[in-house]
Amino acid sequence: MTPTAQSTASARRVVFPFTAIVGQEEMKLALLLNVIDPKIGGVMIMGDRGTGKTTTIRALADLLPEIPVVANDPFNSDPSDPDLMSDEVRQKLEQGAEVPVNHRKVQMVDLPLGATEDRVCGTIDIEKALSEGVKAFEPGLLAKANRGILYVDEVNLLDDHLVDVLLDSAASGWNTVEREGISIRHPARFVLVGSGNPEEGELRPQLLDRFGMHAEIHTVKEPALRVQIVEQRAEFDQNPPEFLAKYQSQQQALQQQVVNAQQLLKEVKIDYDLRVKISEVCSELDVDGLRGDIVTNRAAKALAAFEGRTEVTVDDIRRVITLCLRHRLRKDPLESIDSGYKVEKAFARIFGVELPDDDAAQKNGVGQKLGVRS
Numbered sequence: 001m002t003p004t005a006q007s008t009a010s011a012r013r014v015v016f017p018f019t020a021i022v023g024q025e026e027m028k029l030a031l032l033l034n035v036i037d038p039k040i041g042g043v044m045i046m047g048d049r050g051t052g053k054t055t056t057i058r059a060l061a062d063l064l065p066e067i068p069v070v071a072n073d074p075f076n077s078d079p080s081d082p083d084l085m086s087d088e089v090r091q092k093l094e095q096g097a098e099v100p101v102n103h104r105k106v107q108m109v110d111l112p113l114g115a116t117e118d119r120v121c122g123t124i125d126i127e128k129a130l131s132e133g134v135k136a137f138e139p140g141l142l143a144k145a146n147r148g149i150l151y152v153d154e155v156n157l158l159d160d161h162l163v164d165v166l167l168d169s170a171a172s173g174w175n176t177v178e179r180e181g182i183s184i185r186h187p188a189r190f191v192l193v194g195s196g197n198p199e200e201g202e203l204r205p206q207l208l209d210r211f212g213m214h215a216e217i218h219t220v221k222e223p224a225l226r227v228q229i230v231e232q233r234a235e236f237d238q239n240p241p242e243f244l245a246k247y248q249s250q251q252q253a254l255q256q257q258v259v260n261a262q263q264l265l266k267e268v269k270i271d272y273d274l275r276v277k278i279s280e281v282c283s284e285l286d287v288d289g290l291r292g293d294i295v296t297n298r299a300a301k302a303l304a305a306f307e308g309r310t311e312v313t314v315d316d317i318r319r320v321i322t323l324c325l326r327h328r329l330r331k332d333p334l335e336s337i338d339s340g341y342k343v344e345k346a347f348a349r350i351f352g353v354e355l356p357d358d359d360a361a362q363k364n365g366v367g368q369k370l371g372v373r374s
Contacts, residue, residue, distance in 0.1 A: 015062040027053070031193065041170065041212025044214045047216060109141050137184045152166065155203065156202060278293055300316045300317045
């Protein structure tokens with residue numbers, strides 16, 4: 001690490017390392033798959049208070065490598081991908097102008113509960129536009145979140161209209177602001193992560209369906225694991241640099257694994273028969289629309305890429321299908337989300353496989369261990 005990189009790292013706020021987080025494998029897997037393929041459509045994390053939701057999401061943003069951005073650009077424009085750059089940068093490049101490039105960490109933007117639509121989407125200064133004839137745009141949180149992670153804690157308490165705006169931008173990759181006949185758009189491609197506590201109410205099924213994946217997290221019940229988590233936290237708080245050094249090689253290995261997966265993703269294939277069976281599961285479960293089919297296909301491919309493979313297996317589908325479908329089964333807004341048992345049963349019957357008995361592990365909030373290849 002160069003002295004400059006070192007000083008930048010030390011100037012940044014210290015974040016608990018992702019690889020040190022104990023348990024909650026379902027949430028960690030869903031987040032990693034969305035980072036590998038943001039088109040999966042984000043994650044809704046529902047679980048008890050104090051289960052490390054925010055800690056995990058901050059840790060994920062910190063784990064990711066630096067990305068190239070156009071210097072002094074409010075939208076974190078990509079210097080080479082037209083879908084991730086503002087119209088202004090694209091025009092400059094088309095005219096053959098040089099654009100200065102910086103490298104910066106992936107942004108994690110926290111959306112405060114009381115945020116207004118102007119704060120989220122940005123505002124147009126009509127006076128300036130009329131008097132000076134320029135499109136005076138004040139970027140909002142969606143501009144800041146482009147190519148990063150947008151985190152909404154207690155998303156179930158957020159105004160439905162704002163949730164709609166966020167989901168629209170996340171799906172299209174663009175944010176458009178219109179006022180008094182003036183229209184401005186900018187790229188807004190981000191991984192949308194919502195979290196909430198089921199005790200405080202659920203999201204409406206129409207909104208819930210638009211989150212790609214749904215992770216359920218539970219308080220770890222096993223005393224030995226609880227002690228391990230408490231000790232780790234105390235050790236981190238006491239001496240963060242020493243604690244980070246202990247996990248540095250694991251962090252680097254996982255970061256490299258994610259980068260490799262992002263590059264490998266376009267080569268991953270999923271057999272036609274497997275795709276038909278995924279759609280059979282969705283059909284049997286009476287899942288509305290085709291989002292469930294699309295997201296399950298994408299997530300299975302991302303998992304194969306994460307593990308360095310170019311062929312999707314039945315086991316890949318087994319590990320992601322519950323995350324992709326469990327929140328799409330509800331028909332009654334007052335009914336709580338099925339824990340995934342229905343999805344697992346339908347999967348086992350259609351794919352003709354027996355499911356492993358990992359109920360005890362799930363109850364402890366541990367689930368299947370993520371494989372980090374060195």
